[in-house]
Amino acid sequence: MMNQKVLEISNLRIGYKRVLSLQPISLSAYRKDLICLIGRNGTGKTTLLNTLSGVIKPMGGDFNICGQPVSSIPARKKSLYVSFVPSKIDAVANMTLRNLIAIGRTPYTNIFDHQQAKDQQLIEQVIAKFSLEALADRALSDVSDGEKQKAMIARSIVQQTPLILLDEPTAFLDFFAKQQLLQELKQIANTENRCILFSCHDVEMAVEVCDKIWLIDQGKLQELSKNQFNEMNYLKTDDHKK
């Protein structure tokens, strides 16, 4: 079970509106991996996350999630494999944090969205784990962006997918909340046995907690270890600033 492969990308070509964003990608990711996706604006980070989460189709090649080729997973089943946390969600009137977190169970419920006792138990457990008890019945419109973000991550945990993708989860947080969130993600990857891939512009902070870095530079996505990345002196060199 250890080091089980979650994501296997082979010769995947991604792009948007028929323009290829990156050179073909071949990479793998495993359970307990916390991977930070780094790259400048417009280099294709969101395109990669959108492709992996199924929002847009790959332009060629394929990737496997838990050994299943994604093209063979029906759309409605995909939410059992990947959960996606967008960088920001709109406030929906009269939706509580608990409602939002419960959405993570919808791939498992029937057509009337009936939650069974075990679904409700799991939701309450995750609420407790994220210390959201006091906020659970507050409306989304009445909590901060950071709290909404946290609830959205709690939702993806409730969804129990092996792969969790986050698009700039730290974007709307203050310095300390960022550090706290990254620590929490690391803990989730480890204790919940998930593979987490997130894009981030707080490079130094993110590299600190991650074991692996996926760097997009000069049209190419490459995997680096923390040491390799530090040796590269990414933030100081000028090559990618053009």
Next chain:
Amino acid sequence: MKTRSLENTVKFIVISIVWIGLVLFDLTVGTNHISLGNIVDYIFSPEQLSSSTIFTIKEFRLARVITAVVAGAALAVSGLLMQTIFRNPLAGPYVLGISNGAGLGVAIVVLGGSLWGFSRSIETSNWVILLASGVGAAAVLMLILAVSMRVKDVLSILIVGILISGVVASIVSVMQFFSNDVNVKSYVVWTMGSLDAVSFAESILLIPICLAVILILYFFSKPLNLMLLGESFALTMGVNIKMLRIIIFTGVSLLTGAVTAFCGPLGFLGLAVPHISRWIFNTSNHFVLIPSSVILGAVFLLCGDILSHVLYAGGVLPINAIISILGAPFIVWIVLKNQRTII
């Protein structure tokens, strides 16, 4: 969680009681005097009533009340679903231009009547009107569906809908310009909306159409709940967005088309009632909001109908005007209450 569902049950019981009370009260309202006793007799022992009373109750009152209940429900549900699909609190059955499409169909028949060579008045040719408005609504729907197949962005569809509305309204005003004053008057009266022109047989026809469509739409509550958090999020949760859009648009067009055909374009209700439901039930869950909109839409239109009969002793005021006056304060208040949220 348990207390929440108990609370909702209590709320449903309360609004249902209000609903039944208004149905009974509305039956007694009208030009001829019909007492509550007559209504009770009509239900349990109709042989005690004179045939003219029975006729009045059935053809005028019952027909009108059934229409109010069904039309109110249909428009409220249409508005709710439009607001969800477009993620816009100002959406309603009007915005896609479907009501206007129905209006164009009617205009072609009524205003163009002299051109086509038949000049029957609007009251005596309900079935022609029905067909015309149905075809008009369907034509606009086809256009919108064609656009939504090609366009990914829901905002663009909204803009196209508004443009179609505008173009259709302009065509109607050109037709008004060239038409004679009798036809123009009869068209304008139709646009004011009326529940009185509907016969018992027609009102009975509305029930299965609207009930079936609302029931089918109810089964899509789960994907609709996911749509609240945005289209791309819904996509990652496995919602087939194009399919959902087509189903919802078709359902809404059927509901709006049928109601508009019988009662004229009833504005505002579809916009206001979903907000009132959200406020009363304090939820964004379509499993609760669809049934509550059904009841509250009926309650809203019944109130409008009662007021339009009671306020002016000499006749019936245009229901469209009454429901706008009734609904606007609610909307203003709700907007002021939660400024930070969208739907």
